[in-house]
Amino acid sequence: MEKHTVIGDRIDFNKDVETTFSMSFLPLDIFDNWDRVSSISDFVAEYFGTYYNKITASNIISTIFNELVENAVKFTKNNSQPIHIVVKKSNNSFLSRITNTIPNHSKDTFISICRDLFSSNLDELFVKKIEAGAMDNKKSGIGLILLKKDYQVDTSFDFFEDNKFNKVAVTIKLTI
Amino acid sequence: MKLEADKYTVEYIRKTRMITFKGVLRLQNKEEYRNISELLSQAASETTGLPLILDMRELVFLNSSGISSLSMFILKMRKLDKEIHIHGNSSIPWQTKSLKNFQKLYSKVDITFPSDS
Numbered sequence: 484m485e486k487h488t489v490i491g492d493r494i495d496f497n498k499d500v501e502t503t504f505s506m507s508f509l510p511l512d513i514f515d516n517w518d519r520v521s522s523i524s525d526f527v528a529e530y531f532g533t534y535y536n537k538i539t540a541s542n543i544i545s546t547i548f549n550e551l552v553e554n555a556v557k558f559t560k561n562n563s564q565p566i567h568i569v570v571k572k573s574n575n576s577f578l579s580r581i582t583n584t585i586p587n588h589s590k591d592t593f594i595s596i597c598r599d600l601f602s603s604n605l606d607e608l609f610v611k612k613i614e615a616g617a618m619d620n621k622k623s624g625i626g627l628i629l630l631k632k633d634y635q636v637d638t639s640f641d642f643f644e645d646n647k648f649n650k651v652a653v654t655i656k657l658t659i
Numbered sequence: 660m661k662l663e664a665d666k667y668t669v670e671y672i673r674k675t676r677m678i679t680f681k682g683v684l685r686l687q688n689k690e691e692y693r694n695i696s697e698l699l700s701q702a703a704s705e706t707t708g709l710p711l712i713l714d715m716r717e718l719v720f721l722n723s724s725g726i727s728s729l730s731m732f733i734l735k736m737r738k739l740d741k742e743i744h745i746h747g748n749s750s751i752p753w754q755t756k757s758l759k760n761f762q763k764l765y766s767k768v769d770i771t772f773p774s775d776s
Contacts, residue, residue: 517687518666521720542719543752549685550723610763613730616689625730626723633756 490597491639494656496580499573502534507565510556520556524549527570527579534572535659544577547634547657550626554653555583558593564648575659582652590642590649596624597640605632630655660701662694667718669695671702676711678702680718684725692728699732703739710742716773721753730764737765745770 513519524545532541555566564584571578585593599608609628616624630636637656642649661670667682678699686692702711715721721729736743745761747754749772761768 514687517685517691521666521683521685539750539752546720546753549720553685553687553722553724606763609760613727613734613764616727616731625727629723629726629757629760633760 486644488594488642489639490594490642491601492637492656494578494637494639494654496571496578496654500571501573503569503571504530505567505569507567509563509565510559511562513556520552521549523552523568527568531570531572531577535575535577537659540577540659543634543657543659547630547636547655548579550630551579551581551653551655554626555581558585558589558651559583561648577657577659578655580652580654582650584648585642585651587649593651594640594642596627600627600631600638660698662698669698671698673702673705676702676706676709677714678712679714680721682718683720684718685720685722686724688724689728689731692725696728696732699729700735703732703736703741706741710744710769711736712744712746714746715754715758716746716748718748718754719751721757726757726760730761733761733764733768737767740767742767743769747772 508523527548528541528545532544534540552566552568559566561584567580567582569580605628609625609632612625612628627638631638634657639654641652641654643652644650661668667680667684669678669680671678684695689696733743743761743765745758745768747758747770749755755772758770762770
């Protein structure tokens with residue numbers, strides 16, 4: 484039986500879906516071609532942005548989606564394992580689910596970061612992370628905080644095992 | 660002093676105490692922002708008396724690594740007790756939503772959206 488650890492907001496990913504698409508990619512050489520993350524985000528934003536009656540919809544979708552894809556690429560355990568993306572439009576909501584592998588050694592840390600998102604004052608957490616991160620040039624760690632705090636994105640994390648790989652599915656719902 | 664890449668430019672003009680950001684800044688991590696951080700540090704050290712101005716009006720995207728790197732610069736300015744004025748663009752969502760975070764790090768950050776005035 485699969486063991487799941489689910490953290491975050493309740494999101495009905497299948498309710499009133501009007502349109503959807505999915506894609507998968509192998510993040511093989513993406514660190515050497517970092518603009519591809521932005522290309523994926525801009526494509527999704529252009530595709531879905533026109534569904535919403537708001538002039539800034541594409542820009543907002545691109546901003547949020549880019550953070551999620553960056554995280555998936557950075558956290559993925561094995562570059563030979565695909566990252567799966569599902570995107571949906573439902574009424575005035577934009578939903579996405581991005582699933583990637585994560586290394587064993589960082590699973591507990593990731594779970595702890597996710598729990599902090601739902602048990603902390605996010606303004607205080609932002610300041611704390613920035614002040615703590617002054618010495619760490621690789622990690623930022625504020626992307627998910629900004630999505631929740633500044634864009635009010637509903638977010639859910641599902642950690643599970645699949646074919647011996649640890650995986651996380653990050654589901655978001657953005658009201659536009 | 661000017662940093663130029665395919666997707667962005669960052670230019671510092673000492674005479675006007677202004678750093679202008681244009682384009683899309685979605686670099687991979689804070690290390691990739693090092694050149695920009697160094698430009699900001701130089702501007703910080705050369706600015707005295709009057710506020711340093713960050714013109715963001717044509718910066719369409721800035722990812723969280725960029726916000727993190729700029730936040731480090733804000734902390735540096737806080738340590739130096741130097742003022743910052745940010746010129747934003749109210750039609751660019753990340754600016755209306757996230758620029759205010761810099762004020763949470765340092766009270767001497769002033770943000771204006773000139774198109775509104």
